[in-house]
Amino acid sequence: MGSIEEQITEIEDEIRRTAYNKATQGHIGRLKAKIAVLKLEREKRAKSSGGGGLGYGVRKSGNATVALVGYPSVGKSTLLTHLTGAESHAAAYEFTTTSIIPGMLFWRGASIQVLDMPGLIPGAARGRGRGREVLSVVRSSDLVLFLLDPEHLEFRSLLAELEGAGVRVNQRPPRIVLAPRDKGGLEIHSTVKLTRLDERTVAAIAKEFRFHNGEVLFREDAGADELIDTLAGNRIYLPALLTVNKADLLPPEKRVEVTRRLSPHPALFISASRDQGLTELKDGIADALSxxxxxxxxxxxxxxxxxxxxxxxxxxxxxxxxxxxxxxxxxxxxxxxxxxxxxxxxxxxxxxxxxxxxxxxxxxxxxxxxx
Ligand SMILES: Nc1nc2c(ncn2[C@@H]2O[C@H](COP(=O)(O)OP(=O)(O)OP(=O)(O)O)[C@@H](O)[C@H]2O)c(=O)[nH]1
Ligand SMILES: [Mg+2]
Structure with missing residues (x-):
C-alpha cells in the first residue's frame, strides 16, 4: 500500500471512473468513507509532527472573527485596511501577505475582528503554501468572507479547499444522531424514509469509521456525504459571504455575466481600494454574524x-x-x-x-x- 496521499488519489480516481447510479451508490459511499478516514489520519499525523494546528497563533478577540479567504492578489489586504484601518501591505504581486494580520471593525455596536491571510492556492488542504495553517485559522473563525477577482471566478475550487479541511459553509449540520455503545452491534433507525442510502451502505460506511456498536438515527433523508460528516465528527459549520472585488474595473454589463457564472451563490460587488460597497458589506457581515x-x-x-x-x-x-x-x-x-x-x-x-x-x-x- 502506498502513502496516505497515494491511497487517497487512487480512491478518488476510482470514484471518478465509476458512474453514479442506484447500483453503484453504495460502493461510492464506501469509497468516500475510506477517503474521509484517510484524511482524518493525515490530519492526525500532521498535528503530531508539529505541522498544522494553530500555527500562526492568532488570538481571537472582539465579538466575532471574520476570515478573509481568496486566491493571491484578489485584494484581501486592501480590504482589511479599508474595513479596519489596520495596515496590511498590499502589492501587485502574489503572496504579498505571508502571515495572519488582524484588524478590528466597529460596526453597529459590535467589534468584529477581521483576519487578513495569505492567499489560498489549490492543494491548500494538503498543506501547500501554508494552506494548512490558513485553513486552521478559518476553522476557528465565525464567518468566512470569500473574495474573488472578476478575472478569476473559480469559486467552486475555493469552496473545495475549505471542504477538504472539514469546513462546511452556509450549511447546517446533518440531522443524524449517533449513540455509540460498547456492544450489541449496529442499529439503524430513521424518522423519515431514506431514499439515498440503504442499510447495507450505512453499515459499510459506519464500519470504515469503526462504528460497530450503537445506534445511527436519521432525522432527515441524508446521503453518504452527510453520514460521513457526522461520523467524522470534526466538521465545522460556518456562515459565509461571497464578494467580488475590483468591481471598479467591471463594466455594468459584465456584472450580469459574473452574477450568472456564480449562481446559485449570491455575490456582493465591492471595490476595496475605492471604498465602494463597503457599507453594504459591513451590514452583511453584521447580519450574517447574527x-x-x-x-x-x-x-x-x-x-x-x-x-x-x-x-x-x-x-x-x-x-x-x-x-x-x-x-x-x-x-x-x-x-x-x-x-x-x-x-x-x-x-x-x-x-x-x-x-x-x-x-x-x-x-x-x-x-x-x-x-
Ligand atoms: N482596481 C482595483 N484594484 C484593487 C482593488 N483592491 C485591491 N486592488 C489591487 O490589487 C492588488 C493586490 O491587492 P492585495 O490587497 O495585495 O491582494 P491580496 O489578496 O492581499 O494578495 P496576497 O497577499 O498576495 O494574497 C494591489 O495592486 C491592489 O492595489 C480594487 O478594489 N480595485
Ligand atoms: Mg495580502
Missing part, C-alpha cells in the same frame, strides 16, 4: 441603553453572565427579562434561557450577596 444586543437594567433603575452587551443569536443568560463582573456571576440567582425572548414583561428565567435582540435583563442576586 448579533444580539442585550441591555442591562440594574434592579429598580432604568436600563442602560447606551452600551449593550453583544452576544450571538441563540446565546443564553449563561453567556451574558460570562461577560459580566465576577461578583454578579457568582451571586446569580435568576434573571428578569423584558423583550422578545420573554413570555411576559419581567419574566424570571434561569441560566439556560436563550436571549433575543434588544432584550433588557436584570440579574437578580442571591440574598446576602454584596455588589
Amino acid at each position: 448579533f444580539v444586543r442585550i441591555y442591562l437594567k440594574p434592579p429598580g433603575r432604568p436600563p442602560d441603553l447606551s452600551e449593550p452587551v453583544i452576544l450571538r443569536k441563540g446565546d443564553t443568560v449563561e453567556r451574558l453572565l460570562e461577560r459580566l463582573p465576577r461578583e454578579l456571576t457568582e451571586a446569580f440567582r435568576s434573571a428578569q427579562v423584558w423583550g422578545r425572548s420573554a413570555r411576559f414583561p419581567g419574566q424570571t428565567v434561569g441560566k439556560d434561557h436563550p436571549l433575543a435582540d434588544q432584550d433588557i435583563v436584570t440579574v437578580v442576586m442571591a440574598r446576602g450577596s454584596r455588589a
Whole structure:
C-alpha cells in the first residue's frame, strides 16, 4: 500500500471512473468513507509532527472573527485596511501577505475582528503554501468572507479547499444522531424514509469509521456525504459571504455575466481600494454574524441603553453572565427579562434561557450577596 496521499488519489480516481447510479451508490459511499478516514489520519499525523494546528497563533478577540479567504492578489489586504484601518501591505504581486494580520471593525455596536491571510492556492488542504495553517485559522473563525477577482471566478475550487479541511459553509449540520455503545452491534433507525442510502451502505460506511456498536438515527433523508460528516465528527459549520472585488474595473454589463457564472451563490460587488460597497458589506457581515444586543437594567433603575452587551443569536443568560463582573456571576440567582425572548414583561428565567435582540435583563442576586 502506498502513502496516505497515494491511497487517497487512487480512491478518488476510482470514484471518478465509476458512474453514479442506484447500483453503484453504495460502493461510492464506501469509497468516500475510506477517503474521509484517510484524511482524518493525515490530519492526525500532521498535528503530531508539529505541522498544522494553530500555527500562526492568532488570538481571537472582539465579538466575532471574520476570515478573509481568496486566491493571491484578489485584494484581501486592501480590504482589511479599508474595513479596519489596520495596515496590511498590499502589492501587485502574489503572496504579498505571508502571515495572519488582524484588524478590528466597529460596526453597529459590535467589534468584529477581521483576519487578513495569505492567499489560498489549490492543494491548500494538503498543506501547500501554508494552506494548512490558513485553513486552521478559518476553522476557528465565525464567518468566512470569500473574495474573488472578476478575472478569476473559480469559486467552486475555493469552496473545495475549505471542504477538504472539514469546513462546511452556509450549511447546517446533518440531522443524524449517533449513540455509540460498547456492544450489541449496529442499529439503524430513521424518522423519515431514506431514499439515498440503504442499510447495507450505512453499515459499510459506519464500519470504515469503526462504528460497530450503537445506534445511527436519521432525522432527515441524508446521503453518504452527510453520514460521513457526522461520523467524522470534526466538521465545522460556518456562515459565509461571497464578494467580488475590483468591481471598479467591471463594466455594468459584465456584472450580469459574473452574477450568472456564480449562481446559485449570491455575490456582493465591492471595490476595496475605492471604498465602494463597503457599507453594504459591513451590514452583511453584521447580519450574517447574527448579533444580539442585550441591555442591562440594574434592579429598580432604568436600563442602560447606551452600551449593550453583544452576544450571538441563540446565546443564553449563561453567556451574558460570562461577560459580566465576577461578583454578579457568582451571586446569580435568576434573571428578569423584558423583550422578545420573554413570555411576559419581567419574566424570571434561569441560566439556560436563550436571549433575543434588544432584550433588557436584570440579574437578580442571591440574598446576602454584596455588589
Ligand atoms: N482596481 C482595483 N484594484 C484593487 C482593488 N483592491 C485591491 N486592488 C489591487 O490589487 C492588488 C493586490 O491587492 P492585495 O490587497 O495585495 O491582494 P491580496 O489578496 O492581499 O494578495 P496576497 O497577499 O498576495 O494574497 C494591489 O495592486 C491592489 O492595489 C480594487 O478594489 N480595485
Ligand atoms: Mg495580502
